[in-house]
Amino acid sequence: MNHPHLDALVIGAGFGGIYQLYSLLKLGFNVKLIEKAPGVGGVWFSNNYPGATTDTASYLYRYTWDKDDLQSYLWANNYLSRDEVVAYLDHVVDKHNLRQHIRFSTEMVAADWSEAAGKWHVKTDQSEVIATTYLVMATGVFTRPNVPKIPGMGTFRGPVMHTASWDNNVDIVGKRVGVIGCGSSGIQVSDAIAPIIAELHCFIRHPPYSIPLRFRPVPSSERSDINSRYNEIHAAQLLSKLALDIGEPDTKTLSVTEEERQQTFESLWRDGNSFRFKYGGFGDLASNAEANEEACKFLRAKIRSIVKDPAKADTLTPNDLFTRRPPCDQGWYEMFNQDNVFAVDIQETPITAIEENGIRTSDGKIHELDIIVLATGFQSVRDNGINGRGGVSIGDYWAEEIKTFLGIFIHSFPNLFMVNGPQGPFSIAPVTIETEVDFISEMLSYLRNTDRVDAVVECTLDKETEWVTLCGRSADTETLENTVSSELTSTNIAGAKRSVIFFYNGLKQYRNHLQEVKDMEYRFLLS
Numbered sequence: 001m002n003h004p005h006l007d008a009l010v011i012g013a014g015f016g017g018i019y020q021l022y023s024l025l026k027l028g029f030n031v032k033l034i035e036k037a038p039g040v041g042g043v044w045f046s047n048n049y050p051g052a053t054t055d056t057a058s059y060l061y062r063y064t065w066d067k068d069d070l071q072s073y074l075w076a077n078n079y080l081s082r083d084e085v086v087a088y089l090d091h092v093v094d095k096h097n098l099r100q101h102i103r104f105s106t107e108m109v110a111a112d113w114s115e116a117a118g119k120w121h122v123k124t125d126q127s128e129v130i131a132t133t134y135l136v137m138a139t140g141v142f143t144r145p146n147v148p149k150i151p152g153m154g155t156f157r158g159p160v161m162h163t164a165s166w167d168n169n170v171d172i173v174g175k176r177v178g179v180i181g182c183g184s185s186g187i188q189v190s191d192a193i194a195p196i197i198a199e200l201h202c203f204i205r206h207p208p209y210s211i212p213l214r215f216r217p218v219p220s221s222e223r224s225d226i227n228s229r230y231n232e233i234h235a236a237q238l239l240s241k242l243a244l245d246i247g248e249p250d251t252k253t254l255s256v257t258e259e260e261r262q263q264t265f266e267s268l269w270r271d272g273n274s275f276r277f278k279y280g281g282f283g284d285l286a287s288n289a290e291a292n293e294e295a296c297k298f299l300r301a302k303i304r305s306i307v308k309d310p311a312k313a314d315t316l317t318p319n320d321l322f323t324r325r326p327p328c329d330q331g332w333y334e335m336f337n338q339d340n341v342f343a344v345d346i347q348e349t350p351i352t353a354i355e356e357n358g359i360r361t362s363d364g365k366i367h368e369l370d371i372i373v374l375a376t377g378f379q380s381v382r383d384n385g386i387n388g389r390g391g392v393s394i395g396d397y398w399a400e401e402i403k404t405f406l407g408i409f410i411h412s413f414p415n416l417f418m419v420n421g422p423q424g425p426f427s428i429a430p431v432t433i434e435t436e437v438d439f440i441s442e443m444l445s446y447l448r449n450t451d452r453v454d455a456v457v458e459c460t461l462d463k464e465t466e467w468v469t470l471c472g473r474s475a476d477t478e479t480l481e482n483t484v485s486s487e488l489t490s491t492n493i494a495g496a497k498r499s500v501i502f503f504y505n506g507l508k509q510y511r512n513h514l515q516e517v518k519d520m521e522y523r524f525l526l527s
Helices: 015-026 067-072 082-095 184-196 220-228 230-238 258-271 274-279 289-306 310-316 429-449 461-478 507-519
Strands: 006-011 031-034 108-114 119-124 129-137 142-145 160-162 176-180 199-204 341-345 351-355 358-361 366-368 371-374 378-380 416-418
Touching: 006 015, 015 031, 015 082, 015 429, 067 230, 176 184, 176 358, 184 199, 220 230, 230 507, 258 274, 258 289, 289 310, 310 341, 429 507
Parallel strands: 006 031, 006 129, 129 416, 160 371, 176 199, 176 371, 199 341
Antiparallel strands: 108 119, 119 129, 142 378, 351 358, 358 366
């Protein structure tokens, strides 16, 4: 791919990269996409572990811009498996003849802004340099697996696999498996493998509040109804905060009677899905600690009613608020009623070392294992080899805190755009991605149509600072996420500085901010 010059280079072949490639090709841009994996999917390509499933409904986890596909593409169940997501993206790439513009198994290792040339020089692991006017990072917020530093990791005699690099050649049937971590990936993989392995040891530091997913087939009548309402559904998404098509009530948790509150919680539990539970019953559950605690009481009682062993129930029952990213499950709590499934409280007895035969905890016990699974999530990436004006790296620029304008632009990094990057709206990915890609594409089209193709796109420092402040305020008023350490505050990694990762005022308000920038003809972005 030795192009002397591209109009745009897109990095990453997930939802964001594919749509950005499609949109720029429609505008007539000379654009290519590179992807380090051998196939499409982005994080879904990597997350090839058993049980990987969306927690957004199948009918929403797709592009809305292809109206024919919304009507005709098959999906059998109310949620999608990892393989179904990847197959869908493969279908989109082939249907729209995008594969010829994609270079797989090619990783960007560095990108340097040339002031003299007014271009990005992108180095790949194929010993080449690609010159491009615009560089679009469509790699998302969480792309680098978080691998914990545990003494003795290299001494274990069996396989050690991160959920983001699962080895399907490893036979797990009848084996003793230890899973470190109990977020979404830890719960999903545990639910999937528990029926076929000899023993399952779950090492739990922060027990989550998990809500049943209620995975089920979708009958043809329901699919027909959804098809008939897609325009209405999408219009409602754009006017909502989360774009989840669940309704976003204003009712305050404590404004109803105890009986009404319990009935609502029970109905939400029965319907399933953690986001519906958190946002679909009451308007203040995510932002008011007193209201949140009412949900916690209900969920703690649910856990103890399901898990029969009191010691296991103690380990699995959270004491903090329902604040971290809420996982969904397909039998997580019920699974611990099996005699061969163990809950290890590593808050009380931390892991001290990995040894040849298994994992040792601080009480001196060795948990004998054949396979170790690291379900330890991702880091919010701060350093990705990109160097802007004066050679400043994103890693250095974000050393104290992550800073963007609209989650798309970074001061001192001209002609660099992010899709689904940090400080975009806290809403479901496909609609967020379409919103941001459409904005970028319309801006570049505007530059062409107004003979400003030589203009450099870079947000002002004042606008960036203003946006970071606005994101901080949204985190203080709209969510309790900022009160705990997690990947949503960039503090799930030891020593990481706290940052606000999302704009929590919602998709509708975010789109209003984008419209204001468009109405002002991108004044704060052009030089």
